[in-house]
Amino acid sequence: MVLIYFVRHGQTEYNAKGIIQGHIDTSLNDTGRNEAALLAEHIKDVPFVEAWSSSLARAKEASDQARHPGLVVQTDPGLKERDLGALSGQRWTPGTVLPSDVEGSAPRVGEWLQSFLAAHVPDQPGAPDPSATILVVSHGAYLSALLGSLLSQPISFVPDQGVDAKKHCLNTCVMRVQADYDEVAGMWRGTILSWGEVDHLGDQAKDIGVADDLRQSFRMATAKLSQ
Numbered sequence: 743m744v745l746i747y748f749v750r751h752g753q754t755e756y757n758a759k760g761i762i763q764g765h766i767d768t769s770l771n772d773t774g775r776n777e778a779a780l781l782a783e784h785i786k787d788v789p790f791v792e793a794w795s796s797s798l799a800r801a802k803e804a805s806d807q808a809r810h811p812g813l814v815v816q817t818d819p820g821l822k823e824r825d826l827g828a829l830s831g832q833r834w835t836p837g838t839v840l841p842s843d844v845e846g847s848a849p850r851v852g853e854w855l856q857s858f859l860a861a862h863v864p865d866q867p868g869a870p871d872p873s874a875t876i877l878v879v880s881h882g883a884y885l886s887a888l889l890g891s892l893l894s895q896p897i898s899f900v901p902d903q904g905v906d907a908k909k910h911c912l913n914t915c916v917m918r919v920q921a922d923y924d925e926v927a928g929m930w931r932g933t934i935l936s937w938g939e940v941d942h943l944g945d946q947a948k949d950i951g952v953a954d955d956l957r958q959s960f961r962m963a964t965a966k967l968s969q
Contacts, residue, residue, distance in 0.1 A: 744862055745875045747785065748917040750882050751796075751804040752777035757913070757950060760833055763800075764826030764845075770803045774913065777943060778807040781914040784942035785877075786810070793877040796821035796884075804914065805879040815879075820854040823881035851887040855897070859930050863923055882911040889917065889937060898931045909938035910949055916940075 752774030756763045770778060781804070790813055795805035797817040805815045827843030862874075880888070889907060892899040899919065901907060916939040921932040940947045 743873055744921045746919045746921060747788065747790075747875070747877050748885055748888065748919065749781065749804065749808065749877065749879045750885055750911050750913060750915050751800040751879060752781075753913045753948075753950075754800050760950070762826050762829045762832055762834060764823055764830040765798070766830050767799050769799045774800070775803070775807070777914045777946070778804040780942045780944075780946070781916075782808045785916075788877075789875055790877045791874045792816070793879075794818055794821065795879040796823070796881060798822055798881070801879045801881060805877070808877060808879065818854075820850065820857070821878065821880045821884065823884050824850075824887070848887050848890065851884060852891045852894075855888060855891050859897075859921065862921075864925075885911050885915075885917060889934070892919065892932075892934060898929065899934055900932075901934045901937070905934055905937050907934075907937055911938055912940050912943075912947055912949060914940065914943065 752770045754763065754768040754774055755771050756766070756768050758771065758773070785808060790810055793805060793809045793813050793815040795801045795815050795817050797819045801821070802815070802817065809815050825843075825845040827845070828841040829838070829844060862876075891897065893901070893907070899921075915937075917937045918935040918939070919932055920935055921930050923929075924931050
């Protein structure tokens with residue numbers, strides 16, 4: 743059984759202002775660094791044997807705080823947020839037409855997941871212990887797409903009882919996934935143990951949404967218009 747902690751980075755100034763980031767290489771603000779510190783305290787006793795991060799600064803800052811002493815964080819550009827093209831640096835507004843250069847994140851996320859799981863099939867060179875616990879730090883829209891990939895065929899993952907897949911992916915939220923390799927079927931199966939977990943933030947959790955998740959931004963903008 744491999745246990746994976748998928749984590750979103752902390753707040754940036756663009757997050758706080760509802761600005762779409764995409765591949766813009768923003769850093770954490772003071773709130774985001776505090777959120778990352780609270781996350782680090784929350785998971786300090788988790789026995790991670792691997793740590794991975796998006797190559798964007800906001801994720802790397804969060805992973806550097808959350809990692810354990812002696813554990814090297816490996817960066818993977820495949821974990822970067824989706825590229826929002828001409829929308830990057832803009833606020834989402836109702837009626838916005840998606841430009842042609844906006845990346846559809848689902849294919850890249852699905853490819854990364856398949857590659858990551860393939861590298862962790864037990865009893866192959868370079869694979870970690872079958873009971874490994876792994877940290878992966880990425881981005882809000884990316885993790886939302888990853889959740890969708892986990893729940894889609896041909897990967898056989900199911901949400902645990904009480905997991906609400908409709909929750910927003912807030913700053914430093916955690917998705918815990920238990921993955922087991924079925925040697926007979928030659929495929930991974932598993933359970934999504936949690937999604938959108940932010941207990942470590944206490945009353946500091948802020949539902950400011952994820953501007954880079956354009957579907958969520960549209961829902962939030964529409965809801966504000968109807969209030």
